[in-house]
Amino acid sequence: MNPYVILGSAVVGLLVGLTGAGGGALMTPMLILLFNVKPSAAISSDLVAAVVMRPVGSAVHLHKGTVNMRLVGWMCLGSVPMAFLGAYLLHVVGGSSAQQQNVEYALGAALLVGTAAMLLRYWLDHRSGQRRNGFVSQVTPRPVLTVLIGMIGGLVVGMTSVGSGSLMIVLLLFAYPMIGANQLVGTDLTQAVPLTAAAALGALTFGHVQFGLTAAVVIGSVPAVLIGSMLSSRAPDKYIRPVITFVIFASGLKYAGLSTTALGWTLCTVLLAGAGFWLVRGWRGSRKPAAAPAEPAPEGPVPKGSGAAEPAPFR
Numbered sequence: 001m002n003p004y005v006i007l008g009s010a011v012v013g014l015l016v017g018l019t020g021a022g023g024g025a026l027m028t029p030m031l032i033l034l035f036n037v038k039p040s041a042a043i044s045s046d047l048v049a050a051v052v053m054r055p056v057g058s059a060v061h062l063h064k065g066t067v068n069m070r071l072v073g074w075m076c077l078g079s080v081p082m083a084f085l086g087a088y089l090l091h092v093v094g095g096s097s098a099q100q101q102n103v104e105y106a107l108g109a110a111l112l113v114g115t116a117a118m119l120l121r122y123w124l125d126h127r128s129g130q131r132r133n134g135f136v137s138q139v140t141p142r143p144v145l146t147v148l149i150g151m152i153g154g155l156v157v158g159m160t161s162v163g164s165g166s167l168m169i170v171l172l173l174f175a176y177p178m179i180g181a182n183q184l185v186g187t188d189l190t191q192a193v194p195l196t197a198a199a200a201l202g203a204l205t206f207g208h209v210q211f212g213l214t215a216a217v218v219i220g221s222v223p224a225v226l227i228g229s230m231l232s233s234r235a236p237d238k239y240i241r242p243v244i245t246f247v248i249f250a251s252g253l254k255y256a257g258l259s260t261t262a263l264g265w266t267l268c269t270v271l272l273a274g275a276g277f278w279l280v281r282g283w284r285g286s287r288k289p290a291a292a293p294a295e296p297a298p299e300g301p302v303p304k305g306s307g308a309a310e311p312a313p314f315r
Contacts (some may be wrong), residue, residue: 008034013224016221019228031253057228057229075168079151079194084158135305141251185229242274
């Protein structure tokens with residue numbers, strides 16, 4: 001059992017518990033790029049490990065009351081059957097090296113679409129000045145739209161293991177604009193339990209799973225996802241979204257065919273541009289003039305007819 005797989009799985013598990021996203025977007029690329037696991041085997045093993053990992057995080061949020069079970073039910077209605085279909089389609093296309101490359105391209109496309117959607121949603125929120133301060137427990141589900149989100153996410157997660165956290169949380173941010181990503185963590189982890197179970201059943205049925213690899217992923221990720229879920233209630237939305245967007249973007253570029261050298265330069269450029277943006281934004285904020293102090297109230301009795309409110313008599 002590879003100790004480096006266990007260590008890498010622990011890092012991914014911490015992010016999954018903290019943000020509700022990153023399982024397929026991080027675990028699958030790590031297994032393929034760092035440990036040379038075939039894409040179909042990495043996807044299937046990741047799905048089976050998630051059946052053990054995600055209920056741990058879900059249980060923490062259920063205990064805290066940060067899960068909307070009606071929202072979970074509508075999403076699962078669409079996602080569970082489509083996840084099994086996605087696993088079957090992966091079995092159909094996942095044979096030769098050329099077909100494996102097609103799976104990688106599909107995974108890269110899914111990740112880049114998720115990145116673009118996250119950036120678009122952030123820009124729309126910033127432009128409208130809308131604050132995402134609603135509580136997910138108080139949300140009234142929109143049935144048709146929520147089932148459709150489940151169907152899209154279920155199909156993608158069955159084929160690529162990406163969607164239960166990365167893409168579906170993006171779709172939820174569009175569908176429910178008053179809820180922040182940090183408020184969606186518990187609901188997203190809970191709906192992912194039956195979704196990943198259905199996809200894992202398909203993976204087991206069609207025979208892509210490497211059980212030694214799956215065991216190493218479970219050993220590393222389960223304790224970490226428990227810690228991340230306990231911390232997630234303290235993680236502000238403004239910190240969660242940029243980090244997970246950057247990681248999904250990096251994985252997507254690699255699967256889209258970008259060389260390692262080009263990927264390194266691209267990510268360094270993005271990091272420097274992001275750091276420069278936040279520095280300039282902070283500098284502009286510090287140069288804003290302070291609000292003028294309020295004028296002191298005049299001493300003595302307020303003259304009648306002056307328009308000022310007279311003090312109420314003491315009782």
